[in-house]
Amino acid sequence: MRQRRKQDSRRVTVKDLAKDLGMSVSTVSRAFYPDAVIAEPTRKTVLERAAELGYRPNPFAQSLITKRTQIAGMVVSDLTNPFYPEVMTQMLARLQAVGMNVMLAAANEPDQTDEAVDLLLSYQPDLLIVLAVTLSSHAWEKCEQGGTPCIFFNRLSANGQGFGISCDNEMGGRQVADFLIDTGHRNLLYVSAFPDASTNVERYAGFRARTIERGLAEPEVLEAGLFTYEAGYQAGLNMAHLKGKIDGVFCANDIVAIGFMEGAQAGSGLRVPDDLSVVGFDDITMAGWPSHELTTVPQPLEDMMEAIVGLALELSNSSARPSQKIHCFAPGKMIIRNSTRSRVQTSKDLSYA
Amino acid sequence: MRQRRKQDSRRVTVKDLAKDLGMSVSTVSRAFYPDAVIAEPTRKTVLERAAELGYRPNPFAQSLITKRTQIAGMVVSDLTNPFYPEVMTQMLARLQAVGMNVMLAAANEPDQTDEAVDLLLSYQPDLLIVLAVTLSSHAWEKCEQGGTPCIFFNRLSANGQGFGISCDNEMGGRQVADFLIDTGHRNLLYVSAFPDASTNVERYAGFRARTIERGLAEPEVLEAGLFTYEAGYQAGLNMAHLKGKIDGVFCANDIVAIGFMEGAQAGSGLRVPDDLSVVGFDDITMAGWPSHELTTVPQPLEDMMEAIVGLALELSNSSARPSQKIHCFAPGKMIIRNSTRSRVQTSKDLSYA
DNA sequence: CTGAAAGCGCTTACAG
DNA sequence: CTGAAAGCGCTTACAG
Secondary structure: OOOOHHHHOOOOOHHHHHHHHOOOHHHHHHOOOOOOOOOHHHHHHHHHHHHHHOOOOOHHHHHHHHOOOOEEEEEEOOOOOOHHHHHHHHHHHHHHHOOOEEEEEEOOOHHHHHHHHHHHHOOOOOEEEEOOOOOOHHHHHHHHHHOOOEEEEOOOOOOOOOEEEEEOHHHHHHHHHHHHHHOOOOOEEEEEOOOOOHHHHHHHHHHHHHHHHOOOOOOEEEEOOOOOHHHHHHHHHHHHHOOOOOOEEEEOOHHHHHHHHHHHHHHHOOOOOOOOEEEEEEOOHHHHOOOOOOEEEEOOHHHHHHHHHHHHHHHHHOOOOOOOOEEEEOOOOOEOOOOOOOOOOOHHHHHOO | OOOOHHHHOOOOOHHHHHHHHOOOHHHHHHOOOOOOOOOHHHHHHHHHHHHHHOOOOOHHHHHHHHOOOOEEEEEEOOOOOOHHHHHHHHHHHHHHHOOOEEEEEEOOOHHHHHHHHHHHHOOOOOEEEEOOOOOOHHHHHHHHHHOOOEEEEOOOOOOOOOEEEEEOHHHHHHHHHHHHHHOOOOOEEEEEOOOOOHHHHHHHHHHHHHHHHOOOOOOEEEEOOOOOHHHHHHHHHHHHHOOOOOOEEEEOOHHHHHHHHHHHHHHHOOOOOOOOEEEEEEOOHHHHOOOOOOEEEEOOHHHHHHHHHHHHHHHHHOOOOOOOOEEEEOOOOOEOOOOOOOOOOOHHHHHOO
């Protein structure tokens, strides 16, 4: 038992394979690189035998030389927002399909982030994908100085840092304003989540701008503070303290909206959509559940996924940096469910007022 | 621009550090191994200077020699069940805290699993953590022959394969039976999820056995088939086709229970808890939301987390295999919420019948 | 306690 | 088109 576990079942190496085939190590190695200069029949022979013996180049040895790791580091913080597991699932599958491996770092507490990112960076990932609301400036510096490109998903980088993939949140906010106003809502409210998040800021900006353009009063704002169910719920409870009569609500995202609806019901007995229309953002699976039936703006996930995989591939395989830093896609068409109701007064309804 | 990106900003290596300190490479290297023979003051000097220069041993070069990678491979399939993101978050944080990195493989489609696991295994993780319902036998063989230990989380391995960490699901099922019977329920139903999953099988076994022990008729069974909201919802709809009057329902897990409650309401107008008591399993965050208020059996996550980190550490740092293969913890105390109601008839209530 | 040397499994100029 | 050789950044017997 003195031997090391991993050595017991020795893995086959280039040397073994070369000897087996009566070729040089160099030739065998070349067979695995599409661009390498090697006779096609030779390559075929090598690849076939490799498959038989179960040989795979050792990625550690490979990376030591090539400085490429085929690893994408992924920083996540907000797995309680169902949007992210949904995104991760798709992203993982696609990255896997192009041969990239994903190494995960959780950044639940802001102070954990640095250590987590350091750990990640020591594996020299070809790129970092940030699914978190925040990346500490320390962590960002580390990436910079290590030459590791960052992709910020669903969040525009603060100062033009790194690459960004997101949907046009402002346009989404405008769509919601138009929708609510077109369906007869006149007293609007925005339920704000994490104040520094670009998604939050932009959605509000679009919503507010369009509301004013359409000649209504500036929307009220309720600060939930976080992108969580609990924050939304608390904001819903706080509806009680709001003076004006609100008839249309836009929440920073779906999970906040879902919490908000329940909080409003619990706190002030407000019923959705009878007393209040509520709109979310993202179109997470839960938004379609019968218990919520949330009207929402869907993220253009298909586009965003294609962009991120394309970018990841470029960043890990070519030496030139991609020129386009920001990919911003129009949101999908609003999905109208049962959390909103038209308040347009037909002539018959005029008795009301 | 002909140079490679990663080479531009050269990372500091042992050599650099050794030269800087006027020591040999060997000595510098030893400073990073607690068990290595090295004068304590020397070690201190090295470590300090390393921190200043931002030196970290290159894990790829390290692994090439030590055959240890400090990588835990994680196979996930079921991120739509909120239980898993919750588990992942905690597990990630804890593994990070002990210096392990997590490499992720998604196994959404059964046929993707093999390729994903292969990719993962080529990085020679010290161990594999399986959070998925299923690991193909091909994948398992690969682990075996590569000497990579597997830990199955929340699922007992089929044929004594690998290590298992789970809660005592059968005991949980028994608790639910006792609880429902004690609170006056007499006509019980089990909503079954994925038939091959050990969690599903054991929870049912315990529930059924205890029901019979208590002298009631065997519980009815409704096959949802999957651990998903949608499957639970469908099962709820199917309540309509059930002949007998059911008053107490145990669902394979929380997400199924939540779907079930809504399906039962939508399909047959059955109200929880007035017409029906419903119990879940896991205690996911959502179970506590006002819209669900689900009575449930909590998993002993604290215990399970400690066990998995302990096991991971043993497997990645020592050469001896841990002796205990199965860690099975008693579930937590049932959490009684509003999805269940006592149906014990006090003398006053006897008018009802 | 420290250093010189071998070697982990690869890739890639450099010759031929 | 193929092979011999150097070297990626580290660790670890082996001497001293």
